[in-house]
Every structure is written in C-alpha cells, then in structure tokens.
Amino acid sequence: MVTTTFKLNNGLEMPAVGLGTWQSKAGEVQAAVSYALQNGYKLVDGAYCYANEDEVGEGLKEAFAAGVKREDVFVVTKVWATYNTRVEEGLDKSLKSLGLDYVDLLLVHWPVLLNPNGNHDKFPTLPNGKRDVIFDYNHVDGWKQMEAVLKTGKTKAIGVSNYSKKYLEQLIPHATVVPAVNQIENHPSLPQQEIVDFCREHGIHVMAYSPLGSTGSPLMSAEPVIKIAEKKGVSPGTVLLSYHVSRGSTVLAKSVTPTRIKTNLEIVALDDEDLKLLNAYSDDLASKGELKRYVYPPFGIDFGFPDKS
Ligand SMILES: NC(=O)C1=CN([C@@H]2O[C@H](COP(=O)(O)OP(=O)(O)OC[C@H]3O[C@@H](n4cnc5c(N)ncnc54)[C@H](OP(=O)(O)O)[C@@H]3O)[C@@H](O)[C@H]2O)C=CC1
C-alpha cells in the first residue's frame, strides 16, 4: 500500500499529497480548495505572499460547511520575506485571511529579509528597480522568532522553505526546535539529493514543490516519465508525484482544474526499476550541467544551492 501520511519530528502526521495554491487566481482558488477537500485532499499549501489567502479561507469555510472537519485538514502557510523580523504579525495576517485560529505548519518562505519599511508590503524595491534586500540580516534570528511563535499555539509546527544544506548547517547548531520541514523545489530535473539526504539524517521532512515543473507542467513530457507512465498504465503526472512519496517526501501539486485536482491524488508505488530510470535521467542532466530550477526569484542572494552558486 502507498503511504498516505508521514510523521514529523514533533509527532504530527502530515499527508503525503497536498494542494498547492501559488498562482491560483482569485475567482478560481476558492472552488479549487473546496473541491479538493471534499474529494480526498487533507493538505492545503498557501502563503501570505500568494495574495490569495482570503479566497483560500473562503474555500476552507465552504469545505467545513460541507462537513469537512478542521482537524482533518493540514493547513500550511509561510511567513513572507518582509515579515521575517515580524513573524507573529505575518502569521496573524494569514490567520485572519484564512479564518483560522491556528495553522498546522508555518514555514519561513525564503531565508532573506526584504525591507519591512520599504515601498511595498511584499515586494519593496530600490530606485534602480531591484528588490530592497536587507543584506546584513542573519536568517538564524528569523528562526528564533519562529520558535517563539510556536509557543503561542497559533501554529502546530514550524519549518523552513528554500533552505540549502549550507543554510541548514548554519541554522541547526542554533536551533532549540529543529525545523519539522524543509519545503524545496524537487523533481527529476532537480533531485536535490544532497538536501534530501541531509534532511533525512536530521529528522527534517521534505515537502517537494513544483513537482510537475511549475507553470504549464513541462516535466509531463520528459521521456522516462512517459515510459514509466505507459508501463504502469497511469498518467505522467502520477509518476512525477509518486516519485516523491517513494522518496519519503510529501508532494504539492497546484491545480485549479477539478479533473486534474482529482487525478493528482493518485499515487502509485514506483519500483526499483522505475526509480533507477528516473535517477539515471537526473544524473544525466547533472553531468551535462542541465539541471532545471524553475523557481529562483531575483533576490540577488546566493542561497547555497550547488546548481546556482
Ligand atoms: N515554498 C516555495 O517557495 C514554493 C512553493 N510552491 C508550492 O508548491 C505548489 C506546487 O508547485 P507549482 O510551482 O505551483 O507547480 P506544479 O508543478 O504543481 O505545476 C502546476 C501547473 O501544472 C498544471 N497541472 C496541474 N496538474 C496537472 C495535471 N494533472 N495535468 C496537466 N497539468 C497539470 C497546473 O495547471 P492548472 O492549475 O491550470 O490545472 C499548473 O499550470 C505551489 O502551488 C505552492 O503551493 C511552489 C513554488 C515555490
């Protein structure tokens, strides 16, 4: 049987598959969240920065009204980079939008500080148009705020996102609470094995984002993915999502299309031969220097990812 939940380092159970909401438009995301939760999803991934949490909250409300129980849904949100020195304030804004009094997991969205007093709430810029980054910010200070917020009960767990091995190595010696999760871009074109292994060794659960290759799902047409899909009689998307569950990670897929939302919940067991094929594909891209990172916002900071240093 395919795993449906994973245990986090604080004992919480996290579902193996979740609905992503990045770039899900107002006018679409309420229905997507409500439909997903009424059709078997147990995890919704959002963020303050996505600027759609009011609607995600409406979707949650609709699902609860239809009989879905709050305690059966794992809600994730993230502190945006302008709030890394004001973590509780950032979380309070998300909770208000979501219509909740707690989330299940709060993540540091990116280990960077954007000017909290800049010219925009989310994306402050300098006169030259570049992001208004506070370069002398130490991300360990942000983590101390996360640890403080955990004590308020407004989140059941805390974790990070977009942390390289280097950043985790900087964080862990100073952490009283080891992050429960590291949410990273992950797929056969960017396996990030070094981070996945490091997280496993330290009891940090990996959540894989952009598993289909993000906007337009370009990885659906990757050759080994199609080959495995044909062999198993499943869709290429099922192969891409099952890859993570086989690796012991939770996977997030974004869709606002009901038929896709439903299909994306189908996870199959990949055997050694399937995984070998996908790993060989990753190794081949790595050897040619062709690993593909779809999400790398222009912060102008080296986050320590080997493919971007
Ligand atoms: N922590 C972070 O910094 C980040 C976190 N994330 C999280 O991970 C989630 C998933 O990643 P995301 O980048 O959105 O990309 P995904 O890899 O989930 O791909 C989403 C795209 O694939 C399409 N799609 C979804 N399912 C199918 C299907 N079965 N067949 C064909 N096309 C499909 C969607 O279209 P449509 O919606 O039109 O159906 C959309 O265009 C995000 O939504 C977010 O919650 C993502 C990026 C960064």
Ligand SMILES: O=C[C@H](O)[C@@H](O)[C@@H](O)[C@H](O)C(=O)O
């Ligand atoms: O979660 C998704 C991504 O990280 C997204 O939040 C960022 O890419 C953001 O749009 C940015 O431009 O910095």
